Amino acid sequence: MTKQTATKLHYDIVGSFLRPSELKRSREDFAAGKIDHSELTAVEDDAIRDLVAKEIDAGLKIVTDGEFRRSYWHLDTFWGFAGIKHTQPEHGYFFHDEETRADSAQVIGKISFDPEHHDLKAFQFLHDLVADHDGITARQSIPAPAQFYSELLRGEENVAAVNKFYPDQDELISDIGQAYHDLILALYDEGCRDVKIDDCTWGMVVDHDFWEHQTNGEYDLNELQDIYLKLNNTALRDLPEDLRVSTHVCRGNYHSTWAAKGGYVPVASHLLAQEKVDAFYLEFDDDRSGDFAPLAEVPDGKQVVLGLVTSKKPELESKQTLAERIKEAAEFVLLENLSLSTQCGFASTEEGNKLTEQQEWAKIRLVIETAQEVWGE
Template sequence: MPPFRADHVGSLLRPASLLRAREEFAAGKLPADELHAIEDAAIAEVVRRQEEIGLESATDGEFRRASWHMDFIYRLGGVTQADERMHVQFFNEDGTIEFDPPALRINSPVRLEETIFADAFTYLKSQVTTATPKLTIPSPSMVHYRGGRAAIDEDVYPDLDGFWRDLSAAYADEVSRLAALGCTYLQLDDTSLAYLNDPKQREMIAAQGGDPEHQHERYIKQINAAIDGRPEGMTVTTHMCRGNFRSSWAASGGYDFVAEALFTQLNVDGFFLEFDDERSGGFAPLRFVPPGKRVVLGLVTTKRGALEDKDQLKRRIDEAAKYVDLDQLSLSPQCGFSSTVEGNVLTQDQQFAKLGLIVETAREVWG
């Protein structure tokens, strides 16, 4: 059952052929059906590569998306792209990257109008031979965190409780529909729960008029409402990182602030956690993980191409096992390799070498 001893977050570097096709499509030089065929071929190849490496889960690399979350969120009924833009800062060893994505607006009741990513999942499922097909979608929290109360029309939702009810109901409907398509491994990607560990992010929430001390509890409640009706046999995990854009990040801080509520109250089957450097804090918050829950240690960075030392990975797994039983642990990269179409600063060969190292290390640790 997933999450597997060697697993991965989901997004993968787009091949050059796909990037060229997207540029040509955007310029009006390539028909939509030809782009779709190029996506199909790229996905079939990357699924084969994942299985050859020995991964027991396979994704489509998010090859049909430009962004890990907004391609999903904009397809929810009631959510539209605003004319104005947000201002987000990402950081790396060389300095700061300014990112100005479009803001979103909720200007009518939130609802599910279609099964989002239905065709994408169905094609992925048709391509796997040995691996379990895994679908990644943004968590409900991301619809709110992107703009907060200011993004939600007060004429539509004078009371935010109504917004949360509708949002969780739309997600619950999506989960049910995905299960009907044969999805047994679903991951809710959620940067907000990791961001809230950063005091600067909590200051931003306060400036927006939010409740920085309790917002993570609201998010946990709404995620639970979205997934509690999932059928038996569907594994739901969550992945939490502090931003991943062109090898840069947006927040820092260990999981200490959210840990107790997160691990004891969020009703997912497993947690993919970022632990690739000091910015992510130590393993002590894992002491709150209850028996039966799985923790996937994101020890292998996707932000740099240099390959990690296997013995060092094993030492870090041993360190984490001081706080949660070794049998509850797994290994993965700390994030996706390409959360947006631009991708992180490493090569395809380096990406697959890291995934291969994860498989090899997991076999030696857990058998």
């Protein structure tokens, strides 16, 4: 697959899917000690086989494993690096009207890539599933290096742990970047040609209220952006030419609620103009996301995937309205460089959003049909 295959289709997905009821029960049984890890893995394998078949049948050319082996879209990946442990702080993440489960990642030593990282093993299974399907590409989504950094500094205990092992912030940035770079190259060696970097940091930094709460008002917007950009671009340096790297910017997606608000204007000159990715997957499903004007910062030739169809609600958007909004975005990015998707996945955590699997697939059909009508393919 070349870097352009995904966007020539002009329709795509973000990647996570609602967990089947049997998979949810099995995860609960595993947590309760009723089944062992091999039994859980067998259930995960069956659920992923079924999902991939459904994705292909729906007409998707880029498929994922639905993140069925994860509890969280981000923490599971962090826990797979050397020098990191799974912790349970007093509080989870605070969303608009809900608090999540309380889990985090904390430094316990120097950070590095672990060749036994579970994301690598998960991709190997997905890749083997589609190896004999012409025209089908297996995508691996991983949370951004900036997201990892942000998590390691969430709360006083995490900050103290970072300061113990990394009194020099430049060394922390370097080690995070190297660990990610090694993970991406290991995925590439297993046949991965499409990596998506999921990143809430940019979606949070635009929300003044969020950061007032997060840092007690003590933060510098430009300094944060410089750090996030350096973290991500350090990981993305010197990658193979035939590896398509994209990023998805999110404002929080938990049980159909959200964590932050604000348009892309404050981060456009960093994120959109300078991040070393081939494509941007951007949320534009409601007023919290702002308008399309910041897209003018996207360099010529890069792709923008418009997240106009919400994954948070079951109601279907109007095709006409979607087409009109795509036309508006084309004032800033060439139509040929635009695509359509849902604004986020359907289950960033195993809880999932508040809609049914039938409604989930109706959303995907809407994305595909609208794209085919707009781009005539």
